[in-house]
Amino acid sequence: MTDEPSTPPDAHTLHVQQLFVRHQQAVLGYVLSIEPNLADAQDIVQEVFLTVSRKAATWTAGTDFLAWVCTVARYETLNFQRSRTRRVGRLDDDVVELLHAGGPADEAVLQRRLTALQRCMGRLAPRARELVGRRYHGGQMPEQIAPAVGWTPNAVRVALARARDFLRECLEQQLSATES
């Protein structure tokens, strides 16, 4: 339960909050790699913001902010998933730990991949771009996209899988071209 905060944040906390907002898409991306549901991931990011605000004093300026926030985010996500014991279809805790114990990938690497991915998205056919937009911006599932585009859910699923395959290949080409 969260009551209205009674005191305004101090300068350090405000700085931490500003850094958080600057990195919030990176945090969301990291949370989505553990909790794939967009609405739940957004809720978790809000929780992370509150936790980070409360624990702002434990972060030292000059150290890796994103790594610190992602550690908080990982624990918040695991707590969220544990609290949702009624949910079926989630990975075992030890497996989530195995997958993510190393923390987030280097943000500089992720930024390169992100820039390359944005270029690749520009090469998608308009219909495929629309589907990807609905799935990843609107958080819609194939069953929700299908009536909007006049396709069957399975056709949407296949088209999304193709779009993701195209983006993955394009991304690898872009990155290898940059590195060579």
Next chain:
Amino acid sequence: MMNTRRLEELTDAWRDGCLTEADAAELSATLRESEDARCIFRDGAQMHGLLHRAVMAAAVVEASSHLSAPREGVRAVARPRFLRLSWGSLAAAAALIVFCGIALIQWMGRGVEIEVVQRSSGASVEWKAGDKVRAKELTIVRGTMRLRLASGVVMDVTAPVEMRLLDAMHVRVLSGRVTADVGERGKGFVIETPEARVVDLGTVFGVDASSAAKTDVVVFKGQVEVFEKGAKERVALLNQGEGLRVERNRRASRIVNVTGVDETGAWSAQERAAESAVITAVGDSMSADDEQAKKWPSLRNFYRIVPRGLRDGALAFADELDQWSAVPSSLVGADLVRTFSVDAFNWWMRMTVAIQRPCEVFVFVDARNEVPAWLSNEFTNTGETITLDWRRRSDPHQVARKLEYAVWKKTVTQAGEVQLGPPYPNPPADKMSFSPNRMFGVAAKPLR
């Protein structure tokens, strides 16, 4: 050896939120055993996060470009859209985004405004009646609370409950029971559970997500739309007196019984009746597998069992606003079953009343009706009467007519089931113009 194709299928299902328990166990085992599998999964999960980031970033650029569209007569330089902005306006936009981001997150962090209307004495929350607070989550381990949102929606929350308050028109019940009275301003109010989304169309309705993987939705007044989680097409449009159990990976099913004292929020479609109750359950022959029954509207109706609920003003039917009045003093405080008024048309229905102690079972029959044989053979006419205050749906605040009902009685000396038949003795010859009188009522009182 790892099956890559199968791993991709499971990863897709994980990403799309449709991983079954068996799939999750299989995927966990595969990932636990193989570092290669973990690499593939990690890449897929990272791609999922990156795609969200890329699409969101594109949307921000798109929005920025709309904000700074060139004035008429000024030629835009043909270069990528995200470079059309000047560095100054990009910096301003970035600052605005940061500012709005902070404001939005702080605003969301403050939660939703709530007025505490009432709390039970044992409630595990420190708020007291009259408090105005903000919360984005609510966990109550014991007690009950009545809360009013800024939309005017009043929620009766019964512990144990865990819920998130997304805004004044939208809550997510992760677990527990919530009854909402939405009023006029709250039309469109949404309650989400792990299995269902319920959209109010002006009503009083309840949602119970206490049991694993299933959600019960019952409508006490008005109308709601029920959707399965994530589905666009609704499963059902429920009216007053109707209920539906939505279960994961199973077809939605009828709720037959709702029990509980006659107070908002004090209901359950899953708990057994209290020890002191006489009637524990009511069932009928209206099976979803029966071809004739399939055509019948009451396949979604529930019987409302109200322990000690018979008194003047008690609602007579689960699906109407008719009330009992002039209740004989000997019957006041009897357990009451609200039947469905729509069953007045039903001449093939058989009802079963389960009782857990010796008692007298009463059936109230519209005095205009021919008495069916099952009643005259098994029950005795007490000579007493009870009145049904019939109210038209078009004018529910006025009693349109007072109808006299005869009180029939049967003494039952041990726990068991009592069988009741249809309100009419035989199928009418002319079914199209069949215009029956009102449905019967049922009550029971323990033997002293």
